[in-house]
Amino acid sequence: MTTAKGKAKSKPKVLITPKSFANYKDTIYPIIEAQGYEIIENRLGRTMTEEEIIGIASLGVVGIIIGIDPLPANVLERCVDLRAISKYGMGMDNIDLDKARELNIEVRNAAGTNNVSVAEHAIGLLFAAARRISQNVADVKRGNWQRVMGIELTGKTIGLVGGGQIGREVALRAKGIGMQVMLYDPFLRDEAYLTDNGIRRAEQLETLLEQSDVVSLHLPYTADTKHLINERTISRMKRSALLINTSRGELVNEDALYEALASNRIAVAAQDVFSVEPPEAGNKLLGLDNFLLTSHTGAFTKEAVERMATVSTRNLLEMLAGANEGSN
Structure with a gap:
């Protein structure tokens, strides 16, 4: 797609931070890409820092599938295009839910998966x-x-x-x-x-x-x-x-x-x-x-990881679809 001036319009981006999510990239990534989103992976091999998330997601990232990486108020404020956060798991204590609500960023967890x-x-x-x-x-x-x-x-x-x-x-x-x-x-x-x-x-x-x-x-x-x-x-x-x-x-x-x-x-x-x-x-x-x-492996089973990847993706796409409808 191009603009009137001939420049290609960049796709909205989705940041995926959980390391184990990549195990299902062959099946899950095409679903996200088919909806018109460009995927950015966490390739650090570890949990991302606040500064690293800001560096990637401050512009153009409309959705995040988040693991235990930090999303406090200062990070959410800097991610100006962010509209949806999908938790890869249950606990959401790494996300400032009050600030997300204030910024009209929808948040869901992957209930019933792990x-x-x-x-x-x-x-x-x-x-x-x-x-x-x-x-x-x-x-x-x-x-x-x-x-x-x-x-x-x-x-x-x-x-x-x-x-x-x-x-x-x-x-x-x-x-x-x-x-x-x-x-x-x-x-x-x-x-x-x-x-x-x-x-x-x-x-x-x-x-x-x-x-x-x-x-x-x-x-x-x-x-x-x-x-x-x-x-x-x-x-x-x-x-x-x-x-x-x-x-x-x-x-x-x-x-x-x-x-x-x-x-x-x-x-x-x-x-x-x-x-x-x-x-x-x-x-x-x-x-x-x-x-x-043990090294925080409670939810780290083949079955749970697969369910979390599937449900967190579905949640993200549903939230983004709702955000897009609301902006039209």
């Missing part, structure tokens, strides 16, 4: 923590044939903080291995789900912490949930308790967690997330045998 994968990873961390599997494996590989005492999970109580899609999937799997399930979520109104699945509601977080053998976090990171697990809340937990976190690292005060684990105030913590990813070399938590950390 809840099974993250729930399965949480259960995997639960078994690893209960049976000290990573510690035992490391000892054996060093030539030490020493047994490490674990605990059974059958009959134990798991307390779930958060009853969204992932928390519910964890609850069902925990019931399947014979655990008692308690759930704290002041926003959950589905009493039938609790009754039908034999799940006990905790009216207060403190009640859940005091009565649970395992505490598993399944809630978003917000100003209200930052450092939900801290010195005070840890003090309410059993000394034998396990802590599982597959949500966000910022939910846990890591200094308080270190002190609790180092002094055996709680038994084990297993996380898939950290406040700074990757953690700095020599981080004190990484030196503890009773602290397990």
